[in-house]
Amino acid sequence: MLSERVDSARLIELANQAVSREFRAAVSDFLRLSSCVVPNRDAADSAAALAVEIRFAIGPERFPTIGITVTGLLQLECQRCLEAVDWPVRVRTQLTVLEDDAQSGLIADPFDSVTMSAEGLSLADLVEDEILASLPMAPVHADEPGCRSKTAPDAYSPMDAELMHRPFANLAGLLVGQDRDADD
Secondary structure: OOOOEEOHHHHHHHHHOOOEEEEEEEHHHOHHHHOOEOOOOOHHHOOOEEEEEEEEEEOOOOOEEEEEEEEEEEEEEOOOOOOEEEEEEEEEEEEEEEOOHHHHHHOOOOOEEEEOEOOEEEHHHHHHHHHHHHOOOOOOOOOOOOOOOOOOOOOOOHHHHHHOOOOOOOHHHHHHHHHHHHHO
């Protein structure tokens, strides 16, 4: 079902029947998401999967809705130590499907919406968009003692501070000197 593209007529049919589907989706099936995860070196773990549930319904304003629930575990790259960090995925959203942007004023504020294109809706793209929106911009290990930057030193010594290049250190002196020249 995830690879299915749903047109307007099919969406209304699924919503009227309140169809719900649960399945496992491989992370590798999502092109953008798979580029965010740390590649597994172990071939046995290369088939990481997420549990996905898609529910179709008719919303309070009589527009079709798609409920998406995704759970699982992704390995993202820690931005401090550049090692894999296990990141739990817990997505739960309800999207109201609109025919055009003008209809957005007809739905209640707390609901998210998506506009159906002429080609229909790609369920895989909707699910992937929701997962990507839930990911952190800079994942890091949560206060693990072994996690620290591999590029930054732990502490600077006084000697390092003396050798540090400071290109603007004398700027204030140069500007003071210019003020005197302008007064002359």
